[in-house]
Amino acid sequence: MSERFQFLKNTGYALLGQLFQQALMIIYFVIVSRYLNKAELGVYSYAVSTAGLFLAVVDLGISTLIVREIARDRSTIKTLMPQVVGLKTTAGLIMTAILWGVSFIAVPTPEAGSALRLMSLILLLSPLLTSYVVIFQATERLELRAITQFMNRAAMLAALGVVIFLGYRIKGVIATQLFGVFSIMPVAFYLTKKYYSSVGIGFDIKVWKSILKRAVPFMAMSVIWEIYNRIDQIIIPYLDSMEGNGLYAVAFKYSFVFIGIPTAVNSVVYPYFSRRSMVSDAPVISAMAELYKYMGIIGLAITVFTAVPAREWIVLFSGVEYAEAAPTLVVLACCIPFIFYNSVNISALYSYNRQYSVLLYSIITIITNLVLDMILIPRIGNIGAACASLISIIVMSTATLLACKRIFDIKPLLLNNIGPLIAAVCMFATLIFAADYNLLIRIPAASAVFAGALVISGTITKKDFVQFSDMLHGN
Numbered sequence: 001m002s003e004r005f006q007f008l009k010n011t012g013y014a015l016l017g018q019l020f021q022q023a024l025m026i027i028y029f030v031i032v033s034r035y036l037n038k039a040e041l042g043v044y045s046y047a048v049s050t051a052g053l054f055l056a057v058v059d060l061g062i063s064t065l066i067v068r069e070i071a072r073d074r075s076t077i078k079t080l081m082p083q084v085v086g087l088k089t090t091a092g093l094i095m096t097a098i099l100w101g102v103s104f105i106a107v108p109t110p111e112a113g114s115a116l117r118l119m120s121l122i123l124l125l126s127p128l129l130t131s132y133v134v135i136f137q138a139t140e141r142l143e144l145r146a147i148t149q150f151m152n153r154a155a156m157l158a159a160l161g162v163v164i165f166l167g168y169r170i171k172g173v174i175a176t177q178l179f180g181v182f183s184i185m186p187v188a189f190y191l192t193k194k195y196y197s198s199v200g201i202g203f204d205i206k207v208w209k210s211i212l213k214r215a216v217p218f219m220a221m222s223v224i225w226e227i228y229n230r231i232d233q234i235i236i237p238y239l240d241s242m243e244g245n246g247l248y249a250v251a252f253k254y255s256f257v258f259i260g261i262p263t264a265v266n267s268v269v270y271p272y273f274s275r276r277s278m279v280s281d282a283p284v285i286s287a288m289a290e291l292y293k294y295m296g297i298i299g300l301a302i303t304v305f306t307a308v309p310a311r312e313w314i315v316l317f318s319g320v321e322y323a324e325a326a327p328t329l330v331v332l333a334c335c336i337p338f339i340f341y342n343s344v345n346i347s348a349l350y351s352y353n354r355q356y357s358v359l360l361y362s363i364i365t366i367i368t369n370l371v372l373d374m375i376l377i378p379r380i381g382n383i384g385a386a387c388a389s390l391i392s393i394i395v396m397s398t399a400t401l402l403a404c405k406r407i408f409d410i411k412p413l414l415l416n417n418i419g420p421l422i423a424a425v426c427m428f429a430t431l432i433f434a435a436d437y438n439l440l441i442r443i444p445a446a447s448a449v450f451a452g453a454l455v456i457s458g459t460i461t462k463k464d465f466v467q468f469s470d471m472l473h474g475n
Contacts, residue, residue, distance in 0.1 A: 020146075022257055024153035026317075028160060029253050032173055033318040040170050042245030046108070046237050047115035047174060049230035051122055054099050056226035058091045058127050061219025062211060063134045064350070070138030077135060082202035083211060088127035089201065096123045108237040111170065118174050125181045132188040141195065148188050156180035217355035224362040228369060228392065229256075232377075232385035239377040247325040248382035250318050255332035258302050262295065262343035284348060288404075289412040291344045293459065296420035299337035301450060304424055305443065306333040308431040312439055331386035338397040345400035352407055361399035368392045419459025426453040 033041055062084055069076045103116040129148075136145040159179040163172035212219075233252065236245040306313065310333070311326035349358050369392035376384025404410055427450040434442045454460040 020150050021153045024150070024157050026253075026257055028153070028157050028176075030317045031160060031164070033250055033253075033322065035164055036169065036173065036246075038243040038246035038321060039241075040246070041249055042237060042242035043109070043112050043115050044170055044173055045233045045245055045249035046112050046242070047119040047170075048177065049233040050102075050116055051099065051119040053223070053226050053230050053234065054095050054120070055123055055126055056223045057219075058088060058095045058123055059130065059219070059222055060088065060091055060212065061215040061217070061222050062088060063130055064218040064222065065211070065215040066134055067138040068350070070135065074139060077139075080207075080211070081131065081135065082200045083204055083207045085128065085131045086201045086203045087208050087211060088131055090203075092123045092127045096120050099123065109242065112237065112242075115170050115174055118171055119177065121178055122181060125178065125185070129181055129185055129188055132192045135192060144191050144195065148184055148191065151187055152180045152184040155183040217359045218350075220359050220362070224359075224366045227366050228389070228396075231366075231369065232373065232382075232389065235373060236377060236382055236385060239373070240381050244382045247322060248328060248385060250314060250322045251325040251328035251332055251382070251386065254313055254317065255306055255329050255336065258298070258336070259339060261298060262340050284351070285408050285412060288344055288348055289416050292341065292413040293416035293420065295340040295344060296337065296417040297423070297454065297459070299340035300420050300424035301427065303333045303336050304428045304431065305446070306336075308428065309439060309442070316439075325382070328383050328386045331383065331390055335390050335393050338393045342393065342397035342400055345397065345404050348404055348407075349400060354403060354407070357403050358400065361396055361403070364399070365392045365396040368395055416459075419454060419457040422457050423450050423453035423459065426450065 032044070036044060066076075066080065066084060069080065099120040100117055103113045103120065107113040107116060133145055133148055136148070156176045156179065159176040160173065163176055166172065168175075233245055233249060236248055307330045310329040311323055314322050314325055314329060346358055349355070369388050372388035372391060373385055376388055378384075380387075401410060401413075404413075427446045430446040430449045431442055434445055437445075451460075
């Protein structure tokens with residue numbers, strides 16, 4: 001099997017796996033938002049976001065480091081992974097205890113405290129699961145990673161049906177998150193043992209110190225990224241209200257529903273960049289130019305399709321109760337292209353060992369976001385949080401792109417986005433022009449215009465269809 005086909009095949013597995021996962025998670029969230037009221041959804045969002053932030057600390061940046069190390073030398077699976085499991089398990093126990101303390105003394109409401117205590121249990125389970133799944137990514141067996149993640153989402157959705165049938169509210173919904181992680185762990189253990197070898201648990205403090213020393217910049221970046229994604233849903237209850245947090249949760253979920261796309265692509269790209277950057281810049285630049293084009297096509301299309309009929313999407317999926325979240329959804333949707341481009345930039349910078357540069361830009365970005373949150377949320381509520389997110393991600397994506405410019409020529413990346421921009425403008429005009437028609441007419445019409453503009457502008461050519469065919473059939 002050629003390297004090119006392996007790369008395309010893994011990209012296909014990653015994208016298809018992410019597509020099915022996101023489909024299940026949207027169904028899950030639609031049901032949850034219909035089942036809980038705005039205040040209850042605000043509590044749920046607060047608990048999940050706070051635990052997610054602590055979970056990034058538990059990971060310690062090790063997952064990103066291990067992907068790079070295993071991609072370069074697969075023998076590290078046997079030597080490092082037992083120590084990784086031991087280190088992350090210990091970190092999970094410590095952070096669970098800290099989160100329990102937080103849940104008693106620093107929460108906006110008593111209901112939020114009890115929800116947070118239950119959600120904290122995920123800090124004990126998830127680190128073990130991710131320690132094994134990261135092996136699949138590092139060895140470029142993305143089909144195994146897709147299987148485990150898809151089954152996780154399916155288990156959560158099945159558990160949600162039971163919770164609703166029994167009439168449980170917030171705590172029951174949170175329990176479905178725990179069930180999803182717990183139920184998939186035996187599958188991850190089995191796949192790891194079958195295709196690699198049994199990975200035990202180690203407690204060598206000297207090795208732990210060595211791992212942590214190398215993982216520090218990755219840990220900081222991981223935590224900062226989680227702060228960016230989750231901080232709004234953590235501080236809105238303090239600066240605004242739980243109802244406002246529920247509205248923001250709906251807007252955030254529907255705007256970031258496809259945020260897993262760059263994550264899925266980078267699960268393939270990062271190991272590939274890490275290997276090829278050691279030999280030559282040429283394959284990295286070529287791959288980045290193609291990725292920029294595809295990320296532009298997907299990201300800009302998502303922004304326009306989400307933002308223009310924002311209120312209609314919210315009413316359709318979550319009901320009229322959440323219609324107030326439409327302006328917030330419009331602003332958050334504008335973040336998507338910048339997030340997509342930024343993810344490609346970061347993968348390239350990591351592969352060239354520029355993680356400290358990424359860390360610096362990330363710190364600047366999160367400070368910008370926090371300062372703007374403190375200023376805007378008390379004045380304009382959850383819309384202010386969305387504006388802060390948009391401004392800060394523009395700052396971050398610009399900084400990482402300029403950092404890439406110092407390593408290689410970025411002109412091919414920028415030129416590859418002219419076509420997607422033209423197509424997005426055409427699609428936007430179509431949706432506005434057809435505003436009096438329902439979504440069943442507007443969306444297909446705008447999609448046809450978008451596709452036509454991509455072909456006419458030469459953005460999509462026969463070569464792209466051949467590559468897609470290769471990805472599917474391997475001819």
